[in-house]
Amino acid sequence: MEKLIDIKGVKKWYKKKKSNELIEAVKGISFQVDRGEVVGLLGPNGAGKTTLIKMMCGLLIPNEGSVTINGFDIKSQRLKALRHISVVLEGNRNLYWRLTVRENLEYFSGNRGMSKKAVSQKVDELLERFNLTNKSHEQVNTLSRGMQQKLSIAVALLADTDIIFLDEPTLGLDIETSYEIRKLLTEIAKKENKTILLSSHDMPVVQEICERVVIINGGEVVTDEKVQNLLELFDTKAYSFTLTKALNKQQLAVLNHNFLANMSQEENGETKLEVTISHSEEFYQVIDLLKEFHASIEKIDRASIDFEKVFMKIVKGEPENEVTLSATS
Structure with a gap:
């Protein structure tokens, strides 16, 4: 199998404020994700998961170890690595609120070097798929949280990257919208052949979508196994x-x-x-x-x-x- 994400012996520590004491947030984490896998990255608060996520997105540099995205080292080849990953972060500020739904899709595709004309048909398809066509000319700040989250995922899909990272995709959503998001993610996982890394405290989402989970606690991997095997x-x-x-x-x-x-x-x-x-x-x-x-x-x-x-x-x-x-x- 082709490994799209390869994390080897990653460590990250910080100096405690007003002292030289070191706090080890991540203590030598290693795991790989193959092309087409849907993997849950889980852990309780304070487990080191957020620090690891930031290192995978190139926002933090590991003190030791390496993070490789599709063969590119996130430290020495950051821009090349990030071309292969789209990220939907926790919360709903992944979008420009004063732009319309369609304008957001066009703007972020432009950031990826795609012209408005080239993505026009794909934008229409995504608007229909995510049931946002009738909202396409409305400003994002007028939309419900659920619609904003659907648009964020649509933006990630429009980039057509190998890897999609989703951080708490159903956080704060009502039951109906959460179900709709889960259905869309399941469809993406099965039909798009995307590699999905999902971080969530919503365990029904993990159980329904993920094939495998990596569970982190105390800055270390405590379990790396298929969901069905654990059940x-x-x-x-x-x-x-x-x-x-x-x-x-x-x-x-x-x-x-x-x-x-x-x-x-x-x-x-x-x-x-x-x-x-x-x-x-x-x-x-x-x-x-x-x-x-x-x-x-x-x-x-x-x-x-x-x-x-x-x-x-x-x-x-x-x-x-x-x-x-x-x-x-």
């Missing part, structure tokens, strides 16, 4: 307990000290306790704790697990031999 790994260790009454906060905290536990109240009055464990033998430890809490169990089922639970379990700190699977090559 299958954790699915065998997720259980749902139906209880006659809810556990108290202290009891739930004890469970969460060793496992990932979540309790909810159903409409029929039942209490559902979902527990994700690391090893099969821990199932009996959960049972012993529930017995100690004098909890009455009505039913035990295997729980279906979504990627949000997988992400939380990994970030919480699973043993290395359980979660850090062999990296996808």
Whole structure:
């Protein structure tokens, strides 16, 4: 496979204000992304993800290691590297607000060296595809956040780069617009043969669109694996307990000290306790704790697990031999 993004041993540190103490934001991250892959770049706040993103976009220079985009080093060949990547950053200030929808598309294509005439047909196609035709002559600052986000993605597609980087593409959107964006991204991933790197806290988006995830925590890669493999790994260790009454906060905290536990109240009055464990033998430890809490169990089922639970379990700190699977090559 052709590697479009190649990150090797990247480190970035900063000097703490008013002292010489060094803060290591990124501690030697390495991973690759092949042509046509859709990869989620995930991590909790403070994990080093934003610093890494800035280095990939050429906004920061690594202290050590290298970032290569389609064979071009982001440090020594920055302009050549950036010709192969389009970026939609978090928020909606990726556009000129006092220009119309069409003018934004024409302006940013001009920045890429394309004439207005050359992109005219493509602009019309994108406006129709993103359901923006009837808004084409309206100023961007009058549009809803969802429409602004769709336009930002359309601008990225118009550039026709090999790589599209999307930072929180569904942040702050309503359910309907978020679904529309997810549908568009899924279509792009399947039909455009683009390499997409997606950063998001919206786990349904990650689960629906991404084939693989790279999860960063504490400035290091803790997991690099296919989404389906992770779901299958954790699915065998997720259980749902139906209880006659809810556990108290202290009891739930004890469970969460060793496992990932979540309790909810159903409409029929039942209490559902979902527990994700690391090893099969821990199932009996959960049972012993529930017995100690004098909890009455009505039913035990295997729980279906979504990627949000997988992400939380990994970030919480699973043993290395359980979660850090062999990296996808």
